[in-house]
Amino acid sequence: MEFTMPLGSPFNLDYTLDSGQVFRWKRTGEWWVGVVSGGVLKVKQEGDALRCVASSENIGSSFVTSYFRLDEDLEGALAGISKDETVTNAIERFYGLRLVRQDRWECLASFVLATNANIPRIQKMVAEVSARFGRPFEFEGQGYHAFPGPGDLAGVSAAELRSCGLGYRAPFLKRVAASVSAGHVDFERVASLPYEESRRLLLSELFGKKVLLGVGPKVADCVLLYSFDKDESFPIDVWIARVISRSYPELMGAALRSRLRKDARAKLSAAEYARVSSAVRGYFGEYAGYAQQYLFMAARDTGA
DNA sequence: TAGCAGGAAAATC
């Protein structure tokens, strides 16, 4: 199925798919090829239009609009976070980068795998888990695998998962899959709540009580931002912590800042994470997540 | 709050 979509608002496909939000997209020549929604979507940007080729009927223009959130007001969000020169420089550099709306389960599972890994490695782990446990299908003569559902992984042994190169993440993924598969995680209810409550629910009520291991504040924030439309969510990883320390010292306590100066990869305690998160959200406002994404890109771009 | 382990691969030297 082929279709072309006119873009009514700013969008940059390259920045969006290369921003560490998604792990199943690959650039091959002019096209980006992604496994989404149990099928394949090929996308190519031609100025103010997106050319799309999809493997199935359910991946049509309304899916693409929803996935890339094309009907949302990016300019308004960016205007909302344009509080200073650091962030406006990042916005100018990566203009058109959008937050995407991923499948919730896939997003959760992917970020459980993201601990202590870099983006290429996360892509590899997700690809391997999909290849081993996801439904195989063909498109244009190429073989692909859908992302496995929670039920597909819940019954798999941790040793089998480990053999996908997951290491210590294997039991975490298994337990998260089992919990979701058993219906312990009410995605709809999380989605219906405002950011702070949704986060509390995700972390303490549903994910706490030792039901889900491997989902801490950072992973929860990523999942809320990339698959629950919680634009206020501001995941704080090592890159972002460095950016805050350097460019927004007033948003970070002096003690933490001096620790980061001594040790660039010092880790934030839960209490420190909560404090910085709150300060940053207070500063950037309801679209803080966009600020996080643009600042992350800028930090990665300059290697600082 | 501090310190550490956890497994493997990418990045860096």
Add this chain to the structure above:
DNA sequence: GATTTTCCTGCT
């Protein structure tokens, strides 16, 4: 080719 670092969480 060895060392360091990596979008982190859980435990002590």
